[in-house]
Amino acid sequence: MRSIRLAAWAIAHLLIFIQLPGVEPVYAKAKAKQVINIAYLTQEQNVPPPLSNLDPFIQNKGIIGAELGIDDNNTTGAFTGQQFNLKKFIVPLAGNVADTFNKELAGKFQYVVLNLPADQVNQLADLPATKSMLLFDVATVDDALRNEQCRSNVLHILPSRAMRADALAQYMMKKRWTQWFLVLGPAPEDHLFADAIKRAAKRFGMKIVAEKTWEHTFDARRTAQSDVAVFTQVDDYDVLVVADEQGQFGEYLDYRTWIPRPVIGTQGLIATSWHRTHEQWGAVQIQNRFKEKAGRWMEEQDYAAYLAARAIGETAARTKSADASQVKNYILSDAFALQGYKGNPLSFRSWDGQLRQPVLLAAPRSLVAVAPIEGFLHPKTELDTLGYDQPETQCKWDK
Amino acid sequence: MKKNASSLFFSLVLAGGAVQAETVFVTLEKDNALAVVDPVEGKLIKTVPIGQRPRGIAISPDNKFLYIATSDDNVIKIIDAETLKEVGKLPSGDDPETFALNPEGNRIYVSNEDDSMVTAIDIARKKAVKQIKVGVEPEGITVSPDNHWLISTSETTNMVHWIDTKTNTIVENTLVDPRPRAAGFTADSQQLWVTSEMAGTLMILDAKTKQIVKTVKFEISGVTADKIQPVGVVIDKDRARAYVALGPANRVAVINAKTFEVERYLLVGQRVWNLAFSPDQKRLYTTNGISNDISIIDLESQTVTKSVGVGNYPWGVAVKP
Structure with missing residues (x-):
């Protein structure tokens, strides 16, 4: 008698173990989905x-x-x-x-x-x-x-572009890099990004000390070697802000500017959701x-x-x-x-x-900061320090 | 009542004789080590290498063994609590972080975050005996003191899964506030307390109805809501008070466990995550990930009495009497 019970016990446990690898998930209740x-x-x-x-x-x-x-x-x-x-x-x-x-x-x-x-x-x-x-x-x-x-x-x-530009501006304000040199490409999107940068500069007290449109070639070898150094000879600034959404020349600015200055915007330090x-x-x-x-x-x-x-x-x-x-x-x-x-x-x-x-501020291989940057306050949520807040919105819709 | 009297007797005996200090063990995520602390002296005794990226830690009911999840080794190590030598390994699955021991101490349940699974491990046989499919990114895990329920919280599914420990199947799911982190039962197994990192709340669930009976919202003047990220939660044996670690708010909330009112916030180290009582429940230990220390809270006076530097990224804490 005892040995039979033992055998049954053993089999029951064996079954549990045998079933293991392909266990089907058992869900609570089968209802109509x-x-x-x-x-x-x-x-x-x-x-x-x-x-x-x-x-x-x-x-x-x-x-x-x-x-x-x-x-x-x-x-x-x-x-x-x-x-x-x-x-x-x-x-x-x-x-x-x-x-x-x-x-x-x-x-x-x-x-x-x-x-x-x-x-x-x-x-x-x-x-x-x-x-x-x-x-x-x-x-x-x-x-x-x-x-x-x-x-x-x-x-x-x-x-939106405004949220991204605001995120960059908050970080620049924290760093006190307030003098900006804005470089934009010829595409309509580049102008929209530049507009967002200008809006952010105004909101956070940054100064755009120079602005130029990139009119050189988009050929990597030529651009890199000579054009950038010449192109970036403007009055002194803290950071170069580039607006090049297609990525046609922005990557070539870093390390090639006339004076040693960091690049932010659509290349260099970028503002992104992920x-x-x-x-x-x-x-x-x-x-x-x-x-x-x-x-x-x-x-x-x-x-x-x-x-x-x-x-x-x-x-x-x-x-x-x-x-x-x-x-x-x-x-x-x-x-x-x-x-x-x-x-x-x-x-x-x-x-x-x-x-x-939150908007991430990222360099190619390191996450630099996450905006909203600490210290930028808002009565409801600090996330609304980025982009168009309720009083500024021009969106009128009937819900 | 009887229990209270005996524990009073016990502490009197202790007070009369030489004070037998307990030992606090802290996993150091970035040092790949275990810190050993004498909490009465408030001193770091030693640090021993333990494996890659140690996080979750628990001690066996007989206090003989420590179980430590070394995440980057993909195992849970069994460590002799006296010699601190490794005596075995448990097959935890990939990247183990949090796990729970059953009251008997013969089963370990591990959250497998990347696979949306909970693995049940038979400790004696060092074998995985069951995998239970749960929600996305299971995190918090605990077993009720009466061994009826295994609880798994899933961070992205935002659920508490009630798993019957006899059948290892989910019996019920409760939708909770976003990103539920830790879960802990009251000593009588009647209530489950769950923290929500995103909502900044603590929820108290009735174990019979599986419903939320109370939600406590933490608010601290001068600290923005998004900094208040509740993680570890412990409730004392008498259900008089509960304590919740509030992460980057750098505070532990003290809650009246009967009225659910927040009595006070105690300032501890930076990014406080996990909590453990001393065996006599006179002290509470907190791991503070960013300030690289543990805080010791005297529970009678409800004050932080000491902080002890332990090493880089203290994560989990376990106490041996």
């Missing part, structure tokens, strides 16, 4: 002329971030009875985004993650089909889209998870798309709802707090749909 479908819309891009062979062009920036966000949502969803699906739409280079949208997305999705240029974002936002949708812009940094051209159905995840040098506040975890999935570092658009998916997931879990209008109300409320691996909880500004967030 609430399904939340999210569309991701982007267009193929022309491969830009390479500046050098250092950084390969990444065609799928954003997508893998969105996928990781969906993975995380579904881990939570396994416990809350919610299922998140991501459907990707990649419009070919010659295709028409609005057509794809009307044919494939209209009426089928409540949530759309847009990785598209500014003009296309608003073109879509104005379509009748998007009125009841919630669009997450994960690519633009335009201040106009968050001000006079704002749309009530669009949330912007990336920090950077590979960022490790604090659990960031190491998501850097690892992303790298394992993508085989490359997480780019800004990936981070933004991750946050867009997580914002939907977090809200759906809290509100137990899949309905876009309920989700939107919660997202724009004070209760919403998103963990974004940057210390502070992230939330949306109710006046322009901009994600409120």
Whole structure:
């Protein structure tokens, strides 16, 4: 008798051990799943002329971030009875985004993650089909889209140019590097970045002592050797602020200026929502998870798309709802707090749909500071010392 | 009542005779070492190399062994608490940080942050016996004193998972404030106290209903809300007071465990993370990651009496009577 019991005991335990390697997760209760479908819309891009062979062009920036966000949502969803699906739409280079949208997305999705240029974002936002949708812009940094051209159905995840310029200015103020030499490229985006720099300079008491537009070639060898030294012969300044969003010449300024001065702006010390040098506040975890999935570092658009998916997931879990209008109300409320691996909880500004967030100030291989810089105070949240605060906004929308 | 009387007797005996000082062990994340501190003298006795990036630490119920998660070695080391020599290793999975011992001391439960898993390890057999799928980035982990519940908090899923220790399966999940960090039970296993790093809150959950019965928001004048990041939480045996480490706010909150009111904030070292009581619960020890010291709090007078420099990035703390 005793030996039989013992044998049964042994077998039972053996079974437990045998089952181990492939253990299926056991979830709490099997309920009917609430399904939340999210569309991701982007267009193929022309491969830009390479500046050098250092950084390969990444065609799928954003997508893998969105996928990781969906993975995380579904881990939570396994416990809350919610299922998140991501459907990707990649419009070919010659295709028409609005057509794809009307044919494939209209009426089928409540949530759309847009990785598209500014003009296309608003073109879509104005379509009748998007009125009841919630669009997450994960690519633009335009201040106009968050001000006079704002749309009530669009949330912007990336920090605007103004937020980035303010972050740089706060750090420069802390360093007392107050005399700026502004160098801008010929592209319209460069002028927008320069405008943000000028606004930040005014806000934080910086002085732009010289301003020049880069008119030389974009040829690396020539530029590097001779042009920069000549070009940068201006009156004394503390830092050179470069506005070159395409990265056509900015990289060649550092170490080649006439007088020894650091470079900040779009190259040198940059202001960004995400950077590979960022490790604090659990960031190491998501850097690892992303790298394992993508085989490359997480780019800004990936981070933004991750946050867009997580914002939907977090809200759906809290509100137990899949309905876009309920989700939107919660997202724009004070209760919403998103963990974004940057210390502070992230939330949306109710006046322009901009994600409120710390901005990283990064050198190529080291994280220099995180703005808002200590000492810049705000009555509500110090995060609102970056970019357009409520009293300054020109966004007028009916919610 | 009986228990109180006997512990009073015990402390009287101690006070009468030579004071038998306890030993405080502190893991030093950046020194790859273990600091050994005499808290009564307020002195660092010695520092011993322990392995790569030591973080979580616990002592066996019989006080014979220390368990230390050496994260970059991907193991939990078993250390003889007397000789401080390594006597074994437990298969923790990758990058172990936090773990919990069951009251009997024969099981260890580890949070595997990168895999969204909790691994149950049989200590005697030095074997992983079960992996339990939990939310994204599991962090806080604890076992109820009655050994009924294993709790895992997931930082990105924002949940407390209630795992039945008999079946090793999740029975219930409670959605909590963002980035839940540490969890601790009251001695009677009736309440679970959970800290939220992002919301700057402490939540008290009823173990029967699994619901939040109270949320305590920490506010300190002169300290911005984003600096208040609650991490470690401990509650005394009588459920009179609880203590919460507030991270970069550099303070420990003292909470009345009956009314849930915050009684005071005690200024300690920089980025205070983990807490441990002395065996008689007359003192509290805190690890202060940035100021590289531990603070000793006298709980009778509710004052910080000493800080002892221990080494770089003190992380976890365990106490041997």
